Amino acid sequence: MRRSIRMLVLALTALTGCVGMSSAPSTDGGAFAGGKEIHVVRHLQKAAGEDPALTSEGGVAAIRLADLLADKGVVAIFATPTRRTMETGAPLANRLGIMITPYDPRDPDALVSAISSLQGSVLVIGHSNTVPDLVERLGGRQVPELTEQDYGTLFTIDEAGQVRSREIG
Template identity: 50%
Template sequence: MKTIFMAMLAAILCACTTVTPQAPATSATAQKTVYVIRHLQKGAGDDPSLTAEGAANAQALAGMLKAKGIVAAFATPTRRAMETAAPLAAQLGFDVTPYDPRDPAALAAAIAAASGSVLVVGHSNTVPDLVAQFGGTKPGPLGDGDYGMLFAVGPGGSVEALQVR
């Protein structure tokens, strides 16, 4: 009798519980552009800053993006990534938000919550996957010397590759 009661209770609970599937990360970017870039030229060491060339290119990046409706910038918590996004964030009046590259779901949720386009600064080993995560066609791998390639992942998954100069 107890077994029958438990089975009936389980059936009732299953019938009353609905599971709402979560939308894929790409739907979070359906109405905004996500700009994805590898950090710019870096110095040597464990957590290096940008070189003078990298800092100049970060300024150029800010100039390229300042009129693109960007409302937030996300970067891994490394100096080089944060410094890549800093000039744009300073021009637009917000702070760079650090993200954990091992938790792409949290990054996608933060981008979904943003009210406009965003900049994401990653690394050579994460940028191709980030472009794909936000709905674009995954670009080829980036080498250690590949700096300044900016991927604009637009609504519908369109991808435009731009060079920061």
């Protein structure tokens, strides 16, 4: 009986190793499964103050973001628990009928783990000081640099670790 269990464990281990192999290059982040893309964006234009809302310009850009991603297979939206990030993702979340999942920007490994468990593309909304690290942790090989004045650049990471950037508007 013990030998049978040992053989089963070895067979499952070997099978798991084979399943993990593919002809596509792997990413460092390990967040990919089944052809998904990961979209990362800094929150859009914000008003002044503590935990500010989006400006009218930011609100219009959030609608453009929803237009860009509505047919991209997004199954989850992650945002820090700030008003500006939640408002950035709200038009897409409403259009797709999904909730925005808050994440802790101080625990990016938990975010990467959550994304890894999903089938389908995701949108992550962060901040100027977190987006570059997130892109790298999610497998991006070309890490963007952002300043406090950078709004509206959508970074898309594919399974090969290539990062494409696109201006929202």
